[in-house]
Amino acid sequence: MSDVFLDLRNVVKRFSGVAALDDVSLTIRSGEIHCLAGENGSGKSTVIKVMSGVYRPDSGSIAIDGRTHSHLTPIEAIRHGIQVIYQDFSLFGNLTVAENLALNTELRNKRKLVNWRSVRDLARRALDRLGVDIDPEQEVDELSTAGRQLVAIARALMSDPRLLIMDEPTTALTRKEVETMFRIVRDIQAHGISILFVSHKMREMLEISERLSVIRNGRMVAEGPTSNFDESTIVRHMTGHDISSETYHWKAPATPTPPRLEIAGLTLAGAFEDLALSVHPGEIVGLSGLLGSGRTEVAQALFGLEPGHTGTVRIDGVPVPLDRVQTAIDAGIAYVPEDRLTEGLFLTQSIDRNILATIYERIADWSVIDRPKAANLAASSIKALQIATPTGDKPVGELSGGNQQRVVLARWLLTEAKVLILNGPTVGVDVGSKAEIHRIIRDLAVEKGLAVVMISDDILELVQNCNRIVVMHRGRFVETFETADTSEQRISDMLTSFK
DSSP: OOOEEEEEEEEEEEETTEEEEEEEEEEEETTOEEEEEOOTTSSHHHHHHHHTTSSOOSEEEEEETTEEESOOOHHHHHHTTEEEEOTTTTOOTTSBHHHHHHHHHHHHTTOSSOOHHHHHHHHHHHHHHHTOOOOTTSBGGGSOHHHHHHHHHHHHHTTOOSEEEEESTTTTOOHHHHHHHHHHHHHHHHTTOEEEEEEOOHHHHHHHOSEEEEEETTEEEEEEEGGGOOHHHHHHHHHSSOOOOOOOOOOOOSSOOOOSEEEEEEEETTTEEEEEEEEOTTOEEEEEOOTTSSHHHHHHHHTTSOTTOEEEEEETTEEOOOSSHHHHHHHTEEEEOSOIIIIIOOTTSBHHHHHHTTTGGGGEETTEEOHHHHHHHHHHHHHHTTOOOSOTTSBGGGSOHHHHHHHHHHHHHTTTOSEEEEESTTTTOOHHHHHHHHHHHHHHHHHHOOEEEEEOSOHHHHHHHOSEEEEEETTEEEEEEEGGGOOHHHHHHHHHHTO
16 A cells, blocks of 8 residues: 555646645555545645646646656546546436446447447446446436436446546435445455545545545645544644534523424325424424435425425414415525525526525516615625625625525525525535534524524534434434434434334
8 A cells, every 4th residue: 555646746726826726745545545625615626626637737746656747638637547526427417327337438439320238238337346226227317416426436437547536425425325335435445446535524534534634725734644633633624723513402482482383284195294393483403314204305395396285384373375485485484405506506696696586576666676775685695694705796606615505595584584494504515614504593593583494414413503303204203302312323323223
């Protein structure tokens, strides 16, 4: 394991005079699993793109097998055995698994006619190499996130890589799916392939890696064997300071208040059945369960996205027929979806427009938008949610994940919501932004009297932020835990028993 495959040496990369990478050095040994940790915007993606030939460094060098290069082109990087699996997987959703896996081979061989039997055989061999059961004839868009991740890994391995770079590979995976992926990563390592695991999830870094490097503000601030690190030291290196992990427990008001949200007999055929739940003003209730338990369908039903349900939903005691989204919004329900990039944001539009998207009718007179009022509302939201941007005119797609999530929150808070449903509120968000978003959610619940339903795969996130956690299994609420009297391990053990 002492042989060095790739060595970045004193790399500098600037954009418009601003240093994205400042004297960065990183060594990847042959056959090791190496984690690169850092907050969003720290320079992780720039490191990946320099290593894979997408970016040319302004200074410094890249050594592969001891041979030094001033830079690489993407083709040269691939020829040296460097393969990258990006967060979006770069797959064709409207093509089958087999077509995605065989496409590069077909193009490389310059075939004029496709031999479909050959395509299927090629795909089957690629999937068998990972030991996974995925139908090669299934369209990629029909796969789960974990399934698409496995197809992307299978495709990368078809090029016989020597270094596989995985960019935030576990962002949208359940714990069970993460365990499957880790098994596959270790199998890949056993064949002598190096893996660079890029992440900001500390527990996973400590579990999977042998060496760990931390980058902050474009500079490498720590590097060494993973055994030299724990969660607190990684956080300190990533952020430059310690982050409190105090647990928040909602306390009932001295004078009991009526529930803000009440659910009774809520049923949707094939998704969930006979659900009952009450959430009071200022209360945060967590909803946990394995993938397919029905938790996302519950969130969508409460936001009017699943109009076929039966049962009753009351907001402040008033029955609400949640037959469409506008009805839910008018009743004071806000929904922050699981995938902010495809469901929550207009990525090419400005931050201001994204924040104001749900209230343009309120700030228009005879269909003419009151622009000074719109500008003031957007600016106030940016300040209140501490969105890091020099201007609201900037496209929201250019923000970090944490700041994008704050934009989505800001939008719904302008609707004067009474109920806030959060589906994966910090998915893809770095540790510093995650702690800040948690603080914002807790403060909003108390100060504005919101009834908050928080859905998450991260049990610790629920334990630290909720007063109660409801566990869902096969479309039913099966257990409720008071967070003051439970632990992450206890809930995790229950979920494990469902597998």
